[in-house]
Amino acid sequence: MFKINQNYLKLPGSYLFSDIGRKVNAYAAAHPDKRIIRLGIGDVTQPLAPAIISALHGAVEEMGDAATFRGYAPDLGYGFLRDAIAENDYKARGCDIRPEEIFISDGAKCDSGNIQEIFSLDNRIAVCDPVYPVYVDTNVMAGRAGCYDSRTETWSDVIYMPCMAENGFAPDLPKETPDIIYLCFPNNPTGAAITRGQLQEWVDYANRVGSVIIYDAAYEAYISEEDVPHSIYECQGARTCAIELRSFSKNAGFTGVRLGFTVIPRELKAGDVSLHSLWARRHGTKYNGAPYIVQRAGEAVYSREGRDQLKEQVAYYMRNAAYISQGLKEAGYTVSGGVNAPYIWLKAPGGMSSWDFFDYLLEKANVVGTPGVGFGPSGEGYFRLTAFGSYENTVEAVERIKAL
Numbered sequence: 001m002f003k004i005n006q007n008y009l010k011l012p013g014s015y016l017f018s019d020i021g022r023k024v025n026a027y028a029a030a031h032p033d034k035r036i037i038r039l040g041i042g043d044v045t046q047p048l049a050p051a052i053i054s055a056l057h058g059a060v061e062e063m064g065d066a067a068t069f070r071g072y073a074p075d076l077g078y079g080f081l082r083d084a085i086a087e088n089d090y091k092a093r094g095c096d097i098r099p100e101e102i103f104i105s106d107g108a109k110c111d112s113g114n115i116q117e118i119f120s121l122d123n124r125i126a127v128c129d130p131v132y133p134v135y136v137d138t139n140v141m142a143g144r145a146g147c148y149d150s151r152t153e154t155w156s157d158v159i160y161m162p163c164m165a166e167n168g169f170a171p172d173l174p175k176e177t178p179d180i181i182y183l184c185f186p187n188n189p190t191g192a193a194i195t196r197g198q199l200q201e202w203v204d205y206a207n208r209v210g211s212v213i214i215y216d217a218a219y220e221a222y223i224s225e226e227d228v229p230h231s232i233y234e235c236q237g238a239r240t241c242a243i244e245l246r247s248f249s250k251n252a253g254f255t256g257v258r259l260g261f262t263v264i265p266r267e268l269k270a271g272d273v274s275l276h277s278l279w280a281r282r283h284g285t286k287y288n289g290a291p292y293i294v295q296r297a298g299e300a301v302y303s304r305e306g307r308d309q310l311k312e313q314v315a316y317y318m319r320n321a322a323y324i325s326q327g328l329k330e331a332g333y334t335v336s337g338g339v340n341a342p343y344i345w346l347k348a349p350g351g352m353s354s355w356d357f358f359d360y361l362l363e364k365a366n367v368v369g370t371p372g373v374g375f376g377p378s379g380e381g382y383f384r385l386t387a388f389g390s391y392e393n394t395v396e397a398v399e400r401i402k403a404l
């Protein structure tokens with residue numbers, strides 16, 4: 001008789017976005033005359049930039065001609081894309097990362113979920129609280145998280161690092177020593193960033209205690225401040241302790257196109273085994289590559305026109321972020337984020353819970369956001385708004401909130 005992976009049964013189930021959907025649908029059905037503005041889900045809305053569309057068309061044409069048709073991509077991705085990444089994302093920022101250390105994939109969600117496979121089950125993980133749920137849930141599925149306590153909404157074997165107003169939404173070094181540390185900066189959901197100096201402390205810590213940092217830099221393109229690092233490899237010593245995850249979803253609108261990459265430096269080792277060789281083995285065995293057409297589109301992200309067009313796209317979203325931030329502050333809210341990330345993190349007023357504020361905003365302003373508690377217990381009392389809406393909707397949503 002077959003048996004299932006019992007770890008899946010431990011998952012409490014992420015009802016966050018379905019609960020939100022249910023509440024919004026019920027409200028919309030009861031009030032068909034109201035126009036609801038959704039600033040909840042972290043998905044982009046602007047169309048692909050012309051330089052990317054043109055690269056897609058070109059690659060589609062190549063696939064229709066026997067002379068230029070391509071089948072399976074090379075295991076770790078096409079050289080043209082890995083070279084463009086090494087040059088633009090790393091060399092141009094003074095980071096020593098070679099094309100051979102870059103693994104092309106179909107996105108950072110898969111990579112951030114799959115990377116735990118190359119580590120032993122008795123590793124302890126540390127995560128920020130609130131957190132992007134993928135890091136925790138994939139470790140639960142693997143059997144690395146222990147037991148769930150529904151009262152505290154935490155796992156017995158996971159080290160939680162609270163990120164709250166008191167510490168500027170940047171985690172403190174944990175009291176217990178983790179083996180694997182997940183960090184995401186600029187952060188989803190809080191929109192917070194950390195400075196190069198702060199990240200250097202994490203790199204020094206990881207090298208000292210022998211842990212590995214899995215650094216999710218999906219929002220790197222939104223950084224506007226000078227002392228915020230775009231890559232963990234801007235820190236001294238990161239090559240011996242850090243894996244970096246990147247995505248084309250948020251900087252180039254590829255959420256539906258799918259492209260990302262993982263960087264594993266050659267020096268990152270457990271004893272004399274390099275993590276690079278393990279991930280290469282895993283990639284070669286379980287993955288057959290991002291589509292050629294999409295990798296060509298990714299290459300166009302680094303072209304002159306591509307870069308100019310995407311800078312404008314990011315600026316469009318960040319204008320929304322600034323508008324939300326400014327407007328909410330004027331309305332008396334305590335607001336953070338929105339400077340180096342497309343997320344605004346606000347404190348629900350008057351000691352309201354995250355879900356009470358969700359209901360209040362839906363009913364009184366017909367605006368949908370995301371309850372902070374959905375990302376972890378330390379998110380209770382907070383609320384996330386995203387800058388990914390249209391400018392017009394963003395302005396109207398803010399005006400409605402100000403009028404409450």
Ligand SMILES: *Cc1c(COP(=O)(O)O)cnc(C)c1O
Nearest residue numbers: 107108109132188218247249260
């Ligand atoms: C959106 C996002 C990603 C990107 O995921 P893709 O699979 O590349 O679309 C990764 N990490 C975080 C924290 C995100 O919010």
